[in-house]
Amino acid sequence: MKRMFSTRIYLKIVFQVVIIVIVAGLGLTGIVSGKAIILGCVTLLIALWLIGVLVYFLNASNRRIQLFLDAIEDNESMLYFPENTGPKEQQRLHTAFNRIHGLMTESKQKEFERELLRKEYESYDKLMHVLTHEIMNSIAPIVSLSGTLLSYYRNNETTKSSDEITDATIRKTVRGLDTIKSQGQSLMNFTNSYRQLARLQAPNPKPFSLSHQVRNIELLFQSDLQRLQIGLNVYLYQEEITVDADEELLSQVLINLLKNAIEALDEQDNGEITLAVKQSGNTTLIEITDNGPGIPYDLQEDIFVPFFTTKSQGSGIGLSLSRQIIRMHGGELQVYSQPYAETRFTISLPSTAGNFHT
Incomplete structure (x- = not known):
């Protein structure tokens, strides 16, 4: 379709140029030979008129192309060229413009949706990263400290007797339990914050x-x-x-x-x-x-x-x-x-x- 449309435009321009050359040639021949000076002048005027018609056609096409390109550059989504008015070449040109513009608009919309999905995925990825980071930061010290406290009361797999437990061990245990309590409270506060976000009440305006x-x-x-x-x-x-x-x-x-x-x-x-x-x-x-x-x-x-x-x-x-x-x-x-x-x-x-x- 594009090739047929381009061929018609080229053939029309070539045909008009050939007609202008022939008409102008006949007019000049008549004037130079002196046999048809008046007819030659009229023929030259016709040639000039044909040149004007061709220039107008080319300028009109250029203006439409420029309008189309400006609309694309300005991201104008409401652009539409009438397809049922004017000469057939103009109708075909408008049809091609509308089709190209439609394809470009559809492509931009798909690109926008892809970008939206990418940002949404990135947001969820950041959320999961932060959740994992916060939870691991709270749990890891608890697990480590729990293991240390257990070592105070075990020899390999055997539990120590009360005689083997010193006051210093008890003080370390109390401090360790306080730390575990503090870390556990932080984790609870974090969980409550997440619950607050997830269960936010609807506005009552x-x-x-x-x-x-x-x-x-x-x-x-x-x-x-x-x-x-x-x-x-x-x-x-x-x-x-x-x-x-x-x-x-x-x-x-x-x-x-x-x-x-x-x-x-x-x-x-x-x-x-x-x-x-x-x-x-x-x-x-x-x-x-x-x-x-x-x-x-x-x-x-x-x-x-x-x-x-x-x-x-x-x-x-x-x-x-x-x-x-x-x-x-x-x-x-x-x-x-x-x-x-x-x-x-x-x-x-x-x-x-x-x-x-x-």
């Missing part, structure tokens, strides 16, 4: 004053901020901002983000946190910004992976839980970070509860 909630949270952190000498600037761009959301879940997210910001500024001079809230159209935006050390670019998505953490003391559940809560409200939680300049978490929420997800 009701209209409430976000302005009032923000002021309450500001009061909640006031003593910690004063003790750590961290400044908190609150900006409410409208005097009264009301949202239709789950007040408890949203409060949990805001508290978690503020705690993270405070921890990031610990032991840093001139620490500043900004909490800004505004409504624009059908969207409520909440931004929490700090001037702490920031988050490396390659970790800015990893921090939302469950149990991933860069802190020595932390479950790695807070940000993952916060993003899930916001997404269940039909919104989004995103991060932008420029180390030691600005780290900004942005919450965008729909103004109505109709967009909520369960």
Whole structure:
């Protein structure tokens, strides 16, 4: 089909060029010979008209090709050329354009789906890696220490008598059991964090004053901020901002983000946190910004992976839980970070509860 379409275009152009050459040749012959000067002039005018028709045809084709290429470059998905109007060559050209564009759109869609599946697989892979890492880190010392404690009370396969057990052995045993208890408690806390993520309750949206909630949270952190000498600037761009959301879940997210910001500024001079809230159209935006050390670019998505953490003391559940809560409200939680300049978490929420997800 492509070869037939190309052949028709070439033959049409060649045919028109041949006609122009013949007509122009006849006109020039008549003028040069002096036998048909008027007829020759008319014939030359016809040749010029034919040249104009050919140029218009070529320009029109070039414009359509350029439009097609520009649409492909701009990733325009609504591009369509009418296939039932104009000359047959134009109809065939439009049909070919539409077919190529359809194939390219289908290819891009498949590529997008493959990329989505790859990212989903990577997220699950990271989750399993973190789960395995955390569980093994908790269990391995327990197994090792248990073996050490058993060696205090056994000789090969024989249990020692009470006379062979010294006070020093008992003290070591107590310390070892305390360590096992502590590690077991850490593992239980980790398991509870996973349960909290897996069994997150669906939002119960009701209209409430976000302005009032923000002021309450500001009061909640006031003593910690004063003790750590961290400044908190609150900006409410409208005097009264009301949202239709789950007040408890949203409060949990805001508290978690503020705690993270405070921890990031610990032991840093001139620490500043900004909490800004505004409504624009059908969207409520909440931004929490700090001037702490920031988050490396390659970790800015990893921090939302469950149990991933860069802190020595932390479950790695807070940000993952916060993003899930916001997404269940039909919104989004995103991060932008420029180390030691600005780290900004942005919450965008729909103004109505109709967009909520369960």
